[in-house]
Structures are given as C-alpha cells and as structure tokens.
Amino acid sequence: MTVVEQTRTPGTVSRSGPRRRRSAALGSRWTPYLFLAPATLFILVFQGVPLLQEVYLSFTRTTLLNPTGGQWVGLDNYEAIFGDPDFRRTLLTTLGYVIACVVCSVGLGLGVALLLNKGFRGRGLARALVTIPWAAPGIAVALIATWMLNAQYGIVNRFLDAVGLGVPGGAILDSPRYALPAVLATTIWQLFPFTSVVLLSALQAVPQDLNEAAIVDGAGRWATFRAVTWQVLKPTVGLLAVLMTIWSLRRFELIWLMTKGGPVGATRTLVIDLYSQAFDSKKLGAAAAIGMVGVVISLVVIIGSRLVARAVEKEDVR
Template sequence: MSQTGIRRGRFRRSPLGSKWTPYIFLVPAMAYITIFQLVPLLQEIYLSFTKTSLLNPGRNVWVGFENYIATFQSESFQQTMLVTLVYVVVCVAGSVGIGLLVALLLNSRFPGRGIARALVTIPWAAPGIAVAVIAVWMLNAQYGVLSRFLSGLGVAVGEGGVLDDPNLALPAILITTVWQLFPFTAVVLLSALQSVPDELVEAAHVDGAGRWWTFRVVTWPVIRPTIGLIAVLMAIWSIRRFELIWLMTRGGPLGTTKTLVIDLYSQAFDSKQLGTAAAIGMVGIVISLIIVVGGRLVANAAERNS
C-alpha cells in the first residue's frame, strides 16, 4: 500500500462529520413523532370512517362519511360547537388581554416587583386538577365562598350551586380557565416587553408622546408577533382543555359547558362509539389547523402592511 493510501485510511472522516450528521440527530425525534403521533393519527382517520364499538374495537364496519354527516346534523353537536367557539374566544381574549396588562405592570419599576413576578406565576404552576377541585369547593351551594358572595350581591344561585345553573356554569369555567392561563401569557409578554429598545422609548418621551402613543408606536410593533403566536397557542390549548371542564361540570348542565373534547370523551367512553368520537376528533384537528394557518396569514399580512 502506498504512503498516500495509508494517510487516507488513517484520516478517514467520521460519520459524525459528514453531511448526514443533521439527519442522524433527527432520527430519534422522527421515530417518536411517527410512533406516537403519525400512527395514532392515521388510526383515528380510519376509525372516523367506520362504525366501531368500544366493547369490540377489533370489529370495524366501513360507513364512509356517515359519522361526519350524523355528527354535523346533530343539534347537540351544534350546541357543542357554539360552546367551544365561546370558550376559545373568551379564553384567548381574556388570557392575552389580562396577561398584557399584567406584563405592562410588571415591566414598570415599583417596590417588590421581583416578588410580584414570582407570585403571578402561581395559577399557571398549579395543576389543573387541583384548580378544578378548589373551584368546585368554592362554588359549592352549601359552604362555597363564591356562592355566598354572589348571593350577597343579589345574584340568584340555585340550590345546586353555580355549577348546576345553566346560566352560570359556563361563565364560572371561563373565569377559572382565564385565571389559570393569564400568568403564562404575562410571563411571555413580559420577556417581549423587555426586548423593546429603551432608546426608542426615551426618544418618544422626549418628543412629548404620552404612554398610549408610546405603546402604540414603539412597543406594539415589537410585541405584536409575540401576541399573535401566544394567541394561536392559547386557542389550540383551549380547544384541547379537558380536565378542568370535566372535573367541574362533566359538560353539564344540559350541555352548556360541553366542548369538542368533552363530547369526544362522552362518545368514546359513555356511548361506546369510537367511530363517532374519532370523527369529532378530526373536526378538532381541522379547526386547529385552520387557526394555525389563519394566524400565520394574519401575521404575514401585518408584516407586509407595517
């Protein structure tokens, strides 16, 4: 063997230094997504076109779009879609709006700001199950603190309590959900506010701009992409929210708090209809995709106009 051949054999490049290195590191993530995400999704798509019972899941009868047609023609599902829409809109608007106000407050200088920043994260850090149990206890008709408070204000609360009242159950769940979600948006928006250049803020103040004009011209363009992203995330998380609603009302009373996820669970484990549940799940996936794509299009349009 020649001296050149020996040198080439000695200094052969390692596979980790080749062009395939990035793909090698992607293999574990792709395997996880394929096994735990893609395969179940394909199974759900197939189930949505079949009549499958939970008691005998191995026996499938192909029914085509029958599950989707029956689902959309159901009046209870139409009510479920309306409740889901109200739940998502209020949760997104409430969590982002309150989170922005709290972030603006925490971004200013005042004594005890560090302690306030730590305390504001408590609702988000609390487990959803614990939040639901505490909310049910506080809204209990006999010894609930909030039920007595509402009664003192003259708000009529039935014998079953707030959560058994069709007019009060959904607002109670919305308030509880927003209370748990807004700390996350506040922390994210606080980090976005800290990226606003101090020089621009000071220049606006020197030019005589007030707080509102400074926020509109200087702060808003910087934090707008973050607000758009957090709004999309909150919308998707609101559609998927299950444990809080289930533990507080189980979708009742009279279906006034039944969202897509609650309806999916009821169809699968109460009615034992896996095909119908899969169809409802696919509706939720399509809605989530529409939210993501719509959010991206709105963000691109805003960037072009700015």
C-alpha cells in the same frame, strides 16, 4: 529539516486540504438533520401513526366493546354528527369557549406583564406569585374552584350574596346560565400566568431609547405603546393566541371535573362530547369523527395565523 518534512511533496498537501474541507462541509450540512432526527421519529411514531389510525377509525362503525371489528361506513359518522342539533350546539359552545379563553388570557396576561415590567418594591415576589395558577395541576384547580363555587359553603356565593349579586339557590355550576362563565373564569385564571410571563420576557426586548425618544417627541403613553412596544410584542401575541387556541380546544379535566359538560350541555365542548361518545355511548367511530373536527379546527387556526403573520410582515416591510 526533518525526515518527515523532506519526504513531503507539494501534491500531498494540495490533495489532503480539499478533502478535509469537503468532509467538514458535508458534516456541517447534515448535522442539524441528525439532531432533529430523534424528535422527528418520536413525533411520527407516537403522534403521526395514532392520527392516521384515528382518521381511518372515523370512517368506520366501531364500538368500544369490539374495537377491532369495525365496519367501513364512509362519511356516515360525519353526516350523523353534523346532522345532530346537539353537536352543532356543542360546536358553537366550543368556539365561544375558545375565543373567550384566547382573548381574555392574552389580554389579561398583557396587562399583568405591563404592570410587572414597572419598577416597584416587591416586584420579584409578585413575578413569582403570579405563576402559581399555571404551576398548579389542572385537577387541583378544578377541585378548588368547585369547592369555592359550592352552593352551601362556597366563598364565591357568600361574596356575591354580600354585594347583592347572589345567584338564586347559589347553584352556579348547576345553572345553564352561569356554569359556562364559571368554567371560563377558572380556565382563564389558570392560563393567564403563562401569557403574562411570556409577554414579560418579550417586553425586555423593547428598546428603551425608542420609548424615551417617543416621549421626548411629545407622544403619550398609548401612542408610545402602539408605535414602539406593540411592534415588538405582535409576533409573541400571535404565537400565544395559537397556543391558547389549541390548549383551549384540548381542555378536558377542568370542565369534566367541574360540570361534566352540564347542566343540559351548557359546558359541553368537543373534547367532552368525544369522551361521552367513546365511553358512554361506546361509539368509537363517532368519537373519532369528532376528534377529526377538532384537528381540522386546529389546522385552520395554525394556517390562518401563519397567513396573517406573513401579511403583517409584508405591511411592515412596505
């Protein structure tokens, strides 16, 4: 027996063991918060503070030429924008644009994901090519779409004329009737690759043995999809719907470069209206109020999606 072993006492071992365990437990409890602290601090400083400033600005009459000399006016900015028929039209256009983007991008992405999940020659290349629209910068997409829709040399007008569906004069982006569908088609073309890739990843988690069991029991493709595949995809589809809603509400560069909100306000969304109020009309207070309307819509969508998700989970448990 060594000298160290001779000098140890039972009490020493019993006291040091619990201390080490308590310190280890304390460290493991606070470790997640320490990792979250930098991201939380970043969000509070660079998003929380500007949001509070925008809330205050929306209750003031502030101009772009004098941004620090705002006058408190209470709810006057909100009364003014909601009393404006053009803003109500902008709000309806925004809601229609968002709903169309969400439904079409998620629906098209689901269809493409189901196709890419099948085995065929060149599947890897197809999976890579489908991501190109998402990877392309929004400015480049807007400029290419504008060139394709040009009234004189655009390929879209040439194709429509060839099949007898040409727009009079070929001015698609200058037509109040066709400008919004053109912007929508371009937006969906850029968004659907993201949803298809995410849903394709979710499809990998579908248990194949359940699909095979359903087919053996005589279930058709639609019944198998509804009973097995859709149950796995539902949470992912819900998350994508929320993301697409928020991204569609924030879409600016594509609409601005293609139509600038025209013609006659046909493609004017909340973000376009916000920019126009702030930099064309020089009304920062009114622009902030419009921005807060967008924030409220986003919060309603997020909270509503969570409530729906919880209700669905309760139904599945039952």
